[in-house]
Amino acid sequence: MQKVRFVNPQKQYQDHKDEFIAAFDDVLSRGAIVMQKDLTEFEERFASFCGVKHAIGVNSGTSAIWLGLRAAGVKPGDDVLTVAHTFIATISEIYLIGAQPILLDVGYDYNMDVSLLEKALTPKTTAIEPVHLNGRLCDMEMLMDFAKRKGLLVVEDAAQALGASMRMADGMVKKAGSFGNAGAFSLYWAKAFGGWGNNGMLVTNDDTIADKARFMRYNGEDRQTRKFFYHSHNLLMDNLHAALLNVKMNYFPQWLERRRQIAARYQEGLAGIKQVQTPQWNDDRFTDIYTNYVIKAQRRDELKKYLDENSVETLISWPSPTYDEPLFTDPKLNAEYGGKPRLVAVSGDTDTLPETEKLCTEVISLPMYPELTDEEAGYVIEKVKEFYG
Ligand SMILES: Cc1ncc(COP(=O)(O)O)c(C=O)c1O
Missing domain, CATH: 3.40.640.10 (Type I PLP-dependent aspartate aminotransferase-like (Major domain))
Incomplete structure (x- = not known):
């Protein structure tokens, strides 16, 4: 491949x-x-x-x-x-x-x-x-x-x-x-x-x-x-x-349809892997367009490395929270922008956002575009399965 x-x-x-x-x-x-x-x-x-x-x-x-x-x-x-x-x-x-x-x-x-x-x-x-x-x-x-x-x-x-x-x-x-x-x-x-x-x-x-x-x-x-x-x-x-x-x-409606087909293929192919959570939310009020097909994966960084080694390009958006960027953590820049922004979580005002931080360690985006072939999507699924054994 x-x-x-x-x-x-x-x-x-x-x-x-x-x-x-x-x-x-x-x-x-x-x-x-x-x-x-x-x-x-x-x-x-x-x-x-x-x-x-x-x-x-x-x-x-x-x-x-x-x-x-x-x-x-x-x-x-x-x-x-x-x-x-x-x-x-x-x-x-x-x-x-x-x-x-x-x-x-x-x-x-x-x-x-x-x-x-x-x-x-x-x-x-x-x-x-x-x-x-x-x-x-x-x-x-x-x-x-x-x-x-x-x-x-x-x-x-x-x-x-x-x-x-x-x-x-x-x-x-x-x-x-x-x-x-x-x-x-x-x-x-x-x-x-x-x-x-x-x-x-x-x-x-x-x-x-x-x-x-x-x-x-x-x-x-x-x-x-x-x-x-x-x-x-x-x-x-x-x-x-x-x-x-x-x-x-002229082509966008058909491209969207194709994105949804690919998402359905990923969904079906990855469904049995207990270390992976696919973006399947069981709420039929929403129709997604899958700009990114993002899964939550255990041992995410190792999975990314394995996929890289097996010729599958992926992306991590994002590996750390925005509030940890230098513009907030560097004291000089931080002062210029009025300090770290206020963060609000379920527990109230905090220094870190627990759900946001968890996502940063878990998410990985798989290849997703209308021109992706069924064969290519199948290969991606196969390699994710192979990784988790
Ligand atoms: C959520 C979100 N907001 C804003 C932007 C900025 O858009 P652009 O790159 O076109 O300036 C992006 C682009 O990556 C985005 O993903």
Whole structure:
């Protein structure tokens, strides 16, 4: 067996090469570089896919989070409730606004333990930033109910969850990004739906947030009047990227289907291994997209080494909690950012988050992308089985 790659952008490129080249040629032949019809078309298709009114193309998921928090109204001095078990951008963008994150422990599904919201709430809290990790929604029924009762903004970090959905108590099925005031997506190349490089998208149903975000994604400028209304950054998604993403959008529903098939195959193949826990939660309200197929595995580091030696690429996200990064532990940097963030677990305020820490020692992501063959998935299963004997 050749190496089973963790992701494989070359394969996707080869499968649709002519369409990508045609889109590239079309855009450059028209000289359609920024803010052109390809971007508008992509934004409309994206909004419609998520079931929201507005989509605003930006240059990364990180930018989308900053823009979402700012445009929704998070201000310096506010507290924002989020998780520690996430990519650092979730937390950094809160700091970069001058607000303070409060990090909650996670539950069985690796997402925010929403039962901790009450405990974490402070008089300065204005927003919740849930993360839909690995392509599974956080429990948005409970979270939105809490946010409404307390009058809090909700900005979803949906970086990993385009297309993930949840059936609400009223029977309505809602997709990631459509629950809160705004939702931020990463379209980084290795995500379930990514461009050829860094891209992102902010979505919202709120006209005021959408207008503000459209100004703020380009230096605070109203493109119509050429007047500047906000201090901001240049966060625009390039038109060429939008055109390439439009090609990919044609295939995304079938790619999602394939991801679910692979997940089902892994699920079945790994089911009998008692040292492994697959992401099977027995809650049919949720439909996951498996951006990452993450298992909990005993002797995780040894398993990773064994898979490496047997040509299976894997990834550990993440081997240590975000609050142990140098920016929090180095006294010089730590002082600059106002000290270690407050951590909230089931036991109350703590120095460490037990569930988050446990995940850091247990999780490992297996290869997952639509082009992965059944044979390759079968080989991965065989090698995991072999390891545990
Ligand atoms: C949960 C989460 N939030 C935010 C981001 C940042 O997105 P980007 O890399 O597109 O800036 C990522 C990307 O890895 C992510 O996984």
